Structures are given as structure tokens and as C-alpha cells.
Amino acid sequence: MASPSPTLSPISHTLEWMFFTLNGLASPGTIPRGGVKGFKRETGWDIKKGKGTQGATLTLKDMPPCHGSFTLQLFKDQDFADWDTFVVQALSISPTQQKAQGLTVFYPAFSSIGLTQVVVAHYAAPEHVGKGLYHAVIDLIEWQPPPAASVVSTPSSTAPDKSSSGTPPDPRITQLQAQIGLLNQALKAPSQ
Secondary structure (H helix, E strand, C coil): CCCCCCCCCCCCCCHHHHCCEECCEECCCECCCCCEEECCCCCEEEEECCCCCCCCEEEEEECCCCEEEEEEEECCHHHHHHHHHHHHHHHCCCHHHHHHHCEEEECHHHHHHCCCEEEEEEECCCEEEECCEEEEEEEEEECCCCCCCCCCCCCCCCCCCCCCCCCCCCHHHHHHHHHHHHHHHHHHCCCC
16 A cells, blocks of 8 residues: 555546556546545454443454446547446456556546555446436455565464463362372383
8 A cells, every 4th residue: 555645636637537557558438427436445453341441341353445437438439449448457457467567547536545546346337327428337445565574374283281370289189180180190100
């Protein structure tokens, strides 16, 4: 995740808010009002509340990737030609390549949440919505580089840790273990 930077004002930079770029290629058509959904920067806080107490203990579990969708409005012949180019050169990049390095994305609102790399979750062919307008929806997920090492560890054995028990053994259990030991010795002794 990149650091947040100043957001371009949609008032003085109206044109830049009408499209996004993916791998340096401008999206076709325009983004209609309400055409950007999701893309929220979340944190995975685990909230532990105690009974009868005020407040809570917070533990950061994870930082999930942003995800959301763009709706593109296509209404000119050139928009459909540009859509075909966009599909071939940006949306159809192999998932293996996307997973390895992600795709560079730019949309002015993403500056404030530090979103710069994505993968394509899915996209749909343009769909007629009436009055000569067609909408194409593209869903994206934030790309994050794989961690250097797994944070999950696998125990090497299942034996209990006797060094940290801290409590003395129960004398009844000790007595029973001694009796079992004597019985085992009696069984091993040659019978006469």
C-alpha cells in the first residue's frame, strides 16, 4: 500500500474524475455518477469487550485489501473500439502475471487511500441500459506483494511443555504412576 497523497479536486479537475487508468491505459467511455463503488481502506480490528467493563481491547488481525468496482458508460462507436482495446491490453492480462506484480491503477480518489496496484477480479461485457447507453462493470482487488515469510507456524511435536507448568503435580497421580511402574516391573519379571 502506497502512502496517501493529496487528492485532485473534482471541481477543478473534472475530466480526470471521468475515467481511470489501468496499466497506463485510459478506460473507455466515461464513469457515470455513482460509477465507483467500494474501495474502502479497512483495518481488521478484533474487538474484545469485557463483561461489565467500559471500553475494549483492540488487536490488529489483518489489513484486508481494498476492492470495488467501476462502471463505465459507453455510448459512442469509438467507446466500443476503445473497450475492445482495453480488454485485450489491460483486463485480459494473465492472472499469473497479475498475481506476480499487480497492475498499476490511477483514479484521483485513490490518492487519499494509497491504492496504486490492483488485480482484475472480473469484468462483464457491455450491457444495454436504455436510451443508447451501455454499461460495462469491472471489479478490482488491491494487489499486495506476498509476505517474505509465513506468519503461521506449525508445531513440531504435540508433547506438553512441562517446564512451564508452574504447579506441583497432584500427589494422587504421582502415587498411581508409581503403582503402574511396579506392576510393569512385576509383569516383566520371570515367573517361577
